[in-house]
Amino acid sequence: MMYRTMRNIHLFLGLFAFFFLMMYGLSAVQMAHNGWFNLKPSVSGQSYPVPQPVPSDARALSRYLMDEHGLRGELAQVRTTGTGIQFRIVRPGTVHQVEYIRDKSELAVQTSVADFWGxxxxxxxxAGLHHEYRLINIWSVFIALVSAGLILIAATGIYLWFKTHTERRIGTILLILSLGYSLTLMVLMRTAG
Amino acid sequence: MYVGLLNFSILLVFGITGLEAMFSHGPSGSTESPVYSSFTAPANATDKQVADAVHRYLEPALAGPVPEFALSRDDDNNLTFTFYSANGTQRVTVLEKENRLKIEKRRNTIWQFFNNLHATTMNVNTADLRVRLWTLYTEFSIWSLIGMALSGMYLWLASRPGLRWAQAAFVAGAGIFILLYVVTR
Known part of the structure; x- marks a missing residue:
């Protein structure tokens, strides 16, 4: 009964998390071997009229672009320059770089859109639940659920292996090797100063 | 099963990292008071050569030399850069007129340490043997994660594809991921 329960938990969590785990695995390959991939985003430019009266700050300008022109994301990297304001409206995979120059009647927006790998x-x-753009918070919740699921998948995997008596000897050797290698390195690195 | 046993501890690191990310509000940890150390910058050296000389002099644990793009100047025109490791950072300011270094250390929490461990991959810029050995484990785990996900899928389809709860779990997970991906796009 216990074995069956563990097996089902292992199976259901693994299937639920499949796409998330593939996302982590594939993007980790991309980050570890970034020379194999070309992550150059596609870039396009657009300009929008400055509203009247002119908003005084980046928040108001970004709100205008979101409400009136459909830009989506959260406000980031606000910079006041001698001539105006620069800021970004960012969501995963898309960055709108906005420049407002006081003397001009237009807002210049350069949009970078990442490809599948990006x-x-x-x-x-x-990461985090503090984002203004709610979709990122929703991603975060599911990523946390998948992360907790991954710990459970690992734990139930250990149980399932241990209950498979014919695999105990070789499994024990592999587990000891793995733990010996990884835990030793973790301790050596954490205590390195 | 064997691959899972070999990856047991790093799967826990991945899981802990994901949970840490949810509650993260950016870098934290304990910052130590600045310390000063005598150092004379080599004459006629470029900023990169000075940074490399500081790296050889301080030998910061686990951290590699600073790449050129990460060098900068502070408001007083002093060369500044940061050594990064899984344990935290060491921000160095080269006070050339005083012939000394200002060193500000920040030590990561254990959770950030795990976070950094999971991101320590083959392209990390250090010759430290402990880190290089860890990157081998990370590399192995990345491919293992993909392999385990695919083999798990195969085992389900080959053994009990008609199991309703399993189908529901897969459809729910796939549906949520694809929906979020499309809506975010």
Whole structure:
């Protein structure tokens, strides 16, 4: 009964997390071997009229671009320059670089859109529940669920292996080798100063 | 099964990292008071050569030399750069007029240490043997994760594809991922 329960937990969690785990695995390959991939985003430029009265700050300008022109994301990297304001509206895979120059009547927006690999990369880096753009928070919740699931998958995997009596000897050797190698390195690195 | 046993500890690191990421609000940890150390920058050296000389002098644990793009100047025009390791950072300011270095250390929490461990891959810029050996384990684990996900899928389809709860779990996970991907796109 216990074995069956563990096997089902292992199976259901693994199947639920399949796409998330593939995302992590594939994007990790891309990051570890970035020379194998070309992550150059496609870039396009656009300009929008400056609203009247002119908003005084980046938040108001970004709100205008979101409400009136459909840009989506959260405000980032606000910089006040001598001539105006620069800021970004960012969501995973898409960056709108906005420049407002006081003397001009237009907002210049340069949009970079990542390809599939770039998108996986950005999803891999999603963290935290503090984002203004709610979709990122929703991603975060599922990433946390999958992470907790991964711990459970590992734990139930150990149980399932241990209950397979014919595999105990070789499995024990492999587990000891693995733990010996990884834990030794972890301790050596953490205590390195 | 064998691959899973070989990857047991790093799967836990991956899981812990994902949970840490959810509650993360950016870098934290304990920052130590600045310390100063005598150092004379080599004459006629470029900024990169000075940074490399500081690296050889300080021998920061686990950290490699600083790449050229990461060098900068502070408001007083002093050369500054940061050595990164899984344990935290060492920000160095070269006070050339005073012939000394200002060193500000920040030590990561154990959770950030795990986070950094999971990101320590083959392209990390250090010759430290402990880190190089760890990157081999990370590399192995990346391919293992993909292999385990695919083999798990195969085992399900080959053994019990009609199991309703399994189908529901797969459809729910795939549906959520694809929906979020499309909507975010």
């Amino acid at each position: 998108m996986l990369n950005r999803i891999h880096h999603i």
